[in-house]
Amino acid sequence: MDPMDLTSSLPALSRLGLWRFTRLNDAGWTLDGCEPGPGADAHPLLRLFGNAAFGALLDATRREQLHQQVRQQLAERGHYQVQHRLATAHGDISLLEFGEPADDQAQRLHGYLLPLDAVAADLTDTAELCRSALEQSAEAFLLVDINGRVVFSNPRFEAITQYSPSELQGRSLDEFPALASLPELVRTALRQKPDNDSWQIEFRSQRKSLEPYWGHMWVSRVRNAEGQTTHLLGLCEDVTLNKLNYQRQTQQTLRDSLSGLGNRPYFIGRLEQRLAETPDAPFSLLLMDIDNFKRINDNLGHETGDKVLTSLSRRLRNALGPKTCLARFASNEFAALLDASDLQDAEEVAQQLLHLLSRPLFVANQLINVTASIGLVRSPEHAKHAQTLMQYAGLALHKAKTSGKNRWQAFTPALDAEAHRRQFIEHNLRHAIERNELLLYYQPKLCLKTDRLTGLEALLRWQHPTEGMFPPDAFIGLAEETGLIVPIGKWVVREACRMLHRLDAAGMGEVRIAINLSPRQFHDTELVNALRDILVQEKVEASRLELELTESLLLDASQANHQQLHQLKALGFTLAMDDFGTGYSSLSYLKKFPLDTIKIDRSFVKDIPANQDDMEITAAVIAMAHKLRLRVVAEGIETQEQLSFLRRQRCDTGQGYLFDRPIDGRELLERLRSYTVNA
Numbered sequence: 001m002d003p004m005d006l007t008s009s010l011p012a013l014s015r016l017g018l019w020r021f022t023r024l025n026d027a028g029w030t031l032d033g034c035e036p037g038p039g040a041d042a043h044p045l046l047r048l049f050g051n052a053a054f055g056a057l058l059d060a061t062r063r064e065q066l067h068q069q070v071r072q073q074l075a076e077r078g079h080y081q082v083q084h085r086l087a088t089a090h091g092d093i094s095l096l097e098f099g100e101p102a103d104d105q106a107q108r109l110h111g112y113l114l115p116l117d118a119v120a121a122d123l124t125d126t127a128e129l130c131r132s133a134l135e136q137s138a139e140a141f142l143l144v145d146i147n148g149r150v151v152f153s154n155p156r157f158e159a160i161t162q163y164s165p166s167e168l169q170g171r172s173l174d175e176f177p178a179l180a181s182l183p184e185l186v187r188t189a190l191r192q193k194p195d196n197d198s199w200q201i202e203f204r205s206q207r208k209s210l211e212p213y214w215g216h217m218w219v220s221r222v223r224n225a226e227g228q229t230t231h232l233l234g235l236c237e238d239v240t241l242n243k244l245n246y247q248r249q250t251q252q253t254l255r256d257s258l259s260g261l262g263n264r265p266y267f268i269g270r271l272e273q274r275l276a277e278t279p280d281a282p283f284s285l286l287l288m289d290i291d292n293f294k295r296i297n298d299n300l301g302h303e304t305g306d307k308v309l310t311s312l313s314r315r316l317r318n319a320l321g322p323k324t325c326l327a328r329f330a331s332n333e334f335a336a337l338l339d340a341s342d343l344q345d346a347e348e349v350a351q352q353l354l355h356l357l358s359r360p361l362f363v364a365n366q367l368i369n370v371t372a373s374i375g376l377v378r379s380p381e382h383a384k385h386a387q388t389l390m391q392y393a394g395l396a397l398h399k400a401k402t403s404g405k406n407r408w409q410a411f412t413p414a415l416d417a418e419a420h421r422r423q424f425i426e427h428n429l430r431h432a433i434e435r436n437e438l439l440l441y442y443q444p445k446l447c448l449k450t451d452r453l454t455g456l457e458a459l460l461r462w463q464h465p466t467e468g469m470f471p472p473d474a475f476i477g478l479a480e481e482t483g484l485i486v487p488i489g490k491w492v493v494r495e496a497c498r499m500l501h502r503l504d505a506a507g508m509g510e511v512r513i514a515i516n517l518s519p520r521q522f523h524d525t526e527l528v529n530a531l532r533d534i535l536v537q538e539k540v541e542a543s544r545l546e547l548e549l550t551e552s553l554l555l556d557a558s559q560a561n562h563q564q565l566h567q568l569k570a571l572g573f574t575l576a577m578d579d580f581g582t583g584y585s586s587l588s589y590l591k592k593f594p595l596d597t598i599k600i601d602r603s604f605v606k607d608i609p610a611n612q613d614d615m616e617i618t619a620a621v622i623a624m625a626h627k628l629r630l631r632v633v634a635e636g637i638e639t640q641e642q643l644s645f646l647r648r649q650r651c652d653t654g655q656g657y658l659f660d661r662p663i664d665g666r667e668l669l670e671r672l673r674s675y676t677v678n679a
Contacts, residue, residue: 021097021099021110021111021112021113022102022108022109022110023099023108023109023110023111024107024108024109057086057087058084058086058087059087062084062085066082066084069082070082070109074100074101078100078101079098079099079100079111080098080099080100081096081097081098081198081199081200081218081220082096082097082098082197082198083095083096083097083197083198083220083221084097094222094223095113095114096113096114096198096220096233097111097112097113097114098111098112098218098235099111099112135154135155135165138156139156139235139236139237140154140156140157140159140160140235140236140237140238141153141154141156141157141233141234141235141236142157142217142233142234142236143222143231143232143233143234144173144186144231144232144234145230145231145232146190146229146230146231146232147172148172148173148174148183148186148187149170149171149172149173150168150169150170150171150172150173151169151170151231152165152169153165153168153169157236160207160213160215160236160238161178161179161205161207161208162207162208162209163176163179163208173186178205178206178207178208178209178210179205179206181203181204181205182203182205185201185203185217185219186232188201189201189219189232190229190232196221197220197221198218198219198220198221199218199219200216200217200218200219201216201217201219202214202215202216202217202239203215203216203217212240213238213240214238214239214240214242214243215236215237215238215239215240216236216237216239217234217235217236217237218234218235219232219233219234219235220232220233220234220235221233253265254266254269256327256328258306258309258310258313258328259309259310259313259328260313261313261317261326261327261328261334262325262326262327262328263327263328263329264327264329264335266327267325267327267329267335267337268386268390270325270337271285271325271337271386271389271390272386274337275379275384275385275386279380279384280380280384282340282342282378282379282380282381283337283338283339283340283378283379284337284338284340284343284345284346284349284376284377284378284379285335285336285337285338285376285377285378285379285389285390285393286335286336286338286346286349286350286353286374286375286376286393287333287334287335287374287375287376287377287390287393287394287396287397288316288333288334288335288336288353288357288372288373288374288375288397289332289333289334289372289373289374289397289401290308290309290312290332290333290357290370290371290372291370291371291372291373291401291405291406292370292371292405292556293305293308293331293332293370294556295555295556296308296368296370298556298558300364300368303364304363304364304368305331307363307364308361308363308368308370309328309331309332311361311363312334312357312361312370313328313334315356315357315359316334316336316353316356316357319352319353319356320336320338324336324337324338325337335393343376343378343381343410346376346378346410347376347408347410350374350376350408351408353372353374354371354372354374354406354407354408357370357371357372358370358371358372358406371405371406372406373397373400373401373405373406373407373408373409374397374400374407374408374409375392375393375394375395375396375397375398375399375400375408375409375411376393376396376408376409376410376411377389377392377393377396377410377411378410378411382411392411392415392416393411395411395415395416395418395419396409396410396411396415397409399415399418402477422478425470425474425475425478426478426482426484428464428467429462429475429478429479429482429484430484432462432464432488433487433488433491435465437462437463437464437465438460438461438462438463438488438491439461439462439463439664439665440458440459440460440461440492440495440496440499440664440665441458441459441460441461441662441663441664442456442457442458442459442499442513442662442663442664442665442668443456443457443459443655443660443661443662443663444456444655444659444660444675445457445514445633445653445654445655446653446654446655446659447652447653448634448643448646448647448651448652448653448654449647449652452675453508453511453675454510454511454512454653455511455512455513455514455546455653456499456511456512456513456514456668457513457514457516457548457655457662458492458495458496458499458513458514458515458516459472459662460472460476460488460492461664462475476518480518480519480520481520483520485518485520485521486520486521486524489517489518489521490530490534492515493515493531493534493545494534494537494538496513496515496545497534497535497538497540497545498538499513499665500513500540500544500545501538501539501540502665502669503672506669506672508672508675511544512543512544512545512546512574513544513545513546514545514546514547514548514576515545515546515547515548516548516550516578517547517548517549517553518550518553519550519552519553519556522553522557522561522564525560527564528564528567528568528571531568531571531573532571535571541572542568542571542572542573543572543573543574545573545574546573546574546575546576546596546597547568547573547574547575547576548576548577548578548599549565549575549576549577549578549593550578550579551577551578551579551580551589554577554589554592554593557593562592562593565593565594566594569594574596574597575593575594575595575596575597576595576596576597576598576599576633577589577590577593577595577597577598577599578599579599579601579635580598580599580600580601580621581600581601581603581604581617581621590625590628590630595630596630596631597630597631597632597633598621598625598630598631598632598633599632599633599634599635600618600621600622600632600633600634600635600651601635601636602635602636602656603636604617604618604621605618605634605635605636605637605642605646605656606636606638606642608641608642608645609641609642609645615645618634618645618646618649619649622646622649622650622651623649626650631652631653632651632652632653633651633652633653633654633655634646634651634653634654634655634656635655635656636655636656637654637655637656637657637658637659638656638657638658639658640658642656642658643658
């Protein structure tokens with residue numbers, strides 16, 4: 001079959017209506033096959049075409065335009081609809097064509113051809129044949145004049161709207177209130193550009209029973225011989241089921257399956273909608289985070305953690321009411337939009353929510369206590385854009401958590417300035433190692449029995465080229481949050497090993513250096529291997545290094561952390577609990593973990609001998625540690641009275657400004673002559 005020969009492409013045509021076609025997707029506009037659709041009737045269309053090739057019936061310019069329209073529509077929505085007029089030996093004919101790529105080949109298109117002129121022409125036989133074809137078509141058709149008066153509708157259109165062809169015939173669409181948006185669609189269509197022959201619309205209307213439905217319609221102009229629009233032809237499809245399925249799927253994607261609350265996309269959408277509709281109306285945004293929730297999951301299991309979140313979600317929903325926009329973001333983060341009239345009202349709500357969330361929960365046959373931190377921001381007072389409001393709420397939440405948790409914090413401009421400062425520090429900290437800006441200071445630790453140097457604590461410092469010396473609290477916390485503490489921590493261990501070699505060369509081979517390890521470093525599964533590799537590379541025995549651990553690390557330690565600590569102990573490191581007594585101290589730590597030393601925090605030492613309670617606590621800790629065969633280091637010794645008391649209690653080691661301040665490695669080596677090594 002010659003695809004360019006229309007007559008050979010349609011060898012069996014004897015009926016007219018919707019014609020199925022297959023077309024080559026090329027600029028030649030060539031048919032590869034065509035046959036009458038179901039219910040088509042005889043029509044002299046084949047005679048009008050004669051033996052001319054289909055593409056030859058279009059002028060070159062229009063053929064190229066059609067090809068470009070098809071390509072563009074396919075790219076945008078995967079299907080297309082175009083209208084073109086063919087110049088035949090027996091006169092022009094206007095065709096509506098709508099199609100899509102063939103399933104098997106993207107280079108072929110298939111769809112339907114409809115002779116529009118046959119619908120509008122004043123030819124009795126053609127009109128009757130076309131009417132018969134459209135009435136029997138499986139597609140829903142509606143033909144109206146430019147005044148919105150119905151000329152024709154078929155039974156399939158009745159199946160959608162519940163209005164029979166006889167009810168609609170000759171009447172204006174405005175006479176049928178149930179058809180709702182259809183009259184306006186006609187008026188909108190007539191306002192389209194004159195050269196726009198066909199387009200698609202999606203609309204919401206009603207059936208005769210007033211049941212709502214969604215429709216999708218391909219609309220085409222029908223022109224007379226002078227090219228004037230006389231009618232509009234609509235090919236309609238009921239897409240209600242698809243729409244409902246889409247809405248259902250959309251709702252599912254906007255809901256948190258665990259709590260039933262909205263999720264982050266839902267919340268952001270509601271926030272943006274509110275700002276767009278009433279940009280100057282005041283409201284508050286609360287960002288809530290459950291404190292230390294990871295501890296619940298790790299200690300009680302994720303199933304219990306999920307039940308806790310479900311219970312907290314119900315509490316929040318009951319407290320805020322069904323109309324409040326409430327969502328659950330990440331695992332333990334919630335957000336809400338409040339209509340609080342001013343900042344004070346919002347702060348009162350935040351305080352009430354803190355109290356509500358801190359009430360014990362009875363979950364899995366046990367009482368569980370939780371607390372929360374809340375960040376609060378106001379619109380339009382603080383910002384009028386969704387992204388900025390979320391950013392500011394996050395800054396306020398971060399401040400609440402770093403200030404001790406179980407509290408709320410309202411946004412202030414100072415927090416924004418602080419965030420920019422943090423960003424500057426983080427950016428520069430990422431390059432501090434390669435730029436050789438980090439250095440270690442060392443504070444001596446002396447044996448309180450002999451006054452001889454037994455150890456050093458390595459303390460990290462950062463000398464910025466333009467900002468000067470950063471204090472540790474300006475960047476250590478940020479390094480832990482961002483994970484930069486992991487590479488920095490490896491650098492610290494390596495530098496401490498190198499200092500040990502310099503101490504050995506100075507005849508102080510018994511001195512041990514203590515290094516602080518943060519909880520974030522224990523998230524690194526390669527921690528043990530990394531420390532082992534550094535020891536091998538630097539040729540240092542693990543026993544020369546003491547690793548100081550925070551109470552928070554031991555409190556939140558997972559099974560993997562337990563294994564890491566025992567592996568480090570097996571390598572030969574000594575392990576110390578830092579700042580004992582300041583956090584959630586538990587005697588069980590001293591039994592569960594392979595500790596060698598506990599360090600009494602400076603807060604218990606600084607008020608000795610004035611504070612009798614501090615003296616009793618310190619004495620009890622020292623006695624208990626010795627009973628457990630643990631060494632004791634007292635931090636923050638600044639006076640002779642403190643030193644005398646600690647000696648009477650037989651504290652092993654002391655550290656503080658009474659002995660020396662933290663000093664850099666060069667100064668330390670210069671001062672070695674003032675220390676005597678405990679042999």
